[in-house]
Amino acid sequence: MAQDWLKQIDQDVKQYDVVLYMKGSQEAPMCGFSGFVVQVLKKLGVSFKDVNVLMDSDLRQAVKDYSKWPTLPQLYIKGEFIGGADIVRDMYQSGELQDLLKQKGVGTPS
Amino acid sequence: MAITGTELKALLQSAFVDADIIIEDTQGDNNHYGVHIKSSLFKGKSRLEQHKMVYAALGDLMQDRLHALSLKTSEK
Numbered sequence A: 001m002a003q004d005w006l007k008q009i010d011q012d013v014k015q016y017d018v019v020l021y022m023k024g025s026q027e028a029p030m031c032g033f034s035g036f037v038v039q040v041l042k043k044l045g046v047s048f049k050d051v052n053v054l055m056d057s058d059l060r061q062a063v064k065d066y067s068k069w070p071t072l073p074q075l076y077i078k079g080e081f082i083g084g085a086d087i088v089r090d091m092y093q094s095g096e097l098q099d100l101l102k103q104k105g106v107g108t109p110s
Numbered sequence B: 001m002a003i004t005g006t007e008l009k010a011l012l013q014s015a016f017v018d019a020d021i022i023i024e025d026t027q028g029d030n031n032h033y034g035v036h037i038k039s040s041l042f043k044g045k046s047r048l049e050q051h052k053m054v055y056a057a058l059g060d061l062m063q064d065r066l067h068a069l070s071l072k073t074s075e076k
Helices: A002-015 A032-043 A057-067 A085-094 A096-103 B005-015 B047-058
Strands: A018-022 A049-052 A074-077 A080-083 B020-025 B032-039 B068-075
Touching: A002 A018, A002 A057, A018 A032, A032 A085, A032 B068, A080 A085, A080 B047, A085 A096, A085 B047, A085 B068, B005 B020, B005 B032, B005 B047, B047 B068
Parallel strands: A018 A049, B032 B068
Antiparallel strands: A018 A074, A074 A080, B020 B032
């Protein structure tokens, strides 16, 4: 079971430019940290695939195993694990996040 | 079962011996903490690596005793 999730996660982060593993959905985040990252991405006009880890506990564990990172949310940009809410906040405030998106060619309507 | 700020600080201090550590109980419930760690051990490491070091020091705590942790790491 958990093995399928690892494959799914690997596929998703490679298929979609930006993937956010979070609690809840982008329309209805269920945790402050997850909600924060959603807000940042929306502010930057980045469209992303959100995955609600609350829907399956095996998925939730697989997400942590895949990145070897113990908390949620988890942001991936072009297959690269960026970090959680704290790192996203730091990078957004310093402008690094915006630069990274540009550098990776992730479309944000300017 | 929650962890007290004192316990948390002691645990982190033993892992980051020279660090300046500030712990904030953000909701007063021994379960949501803001942690600021300034240590020379973070020198030259990316944010991701620095955070991973902190998570490694906390080990199993993240699984069951700590609900939310806001991490801020910086080089000393």
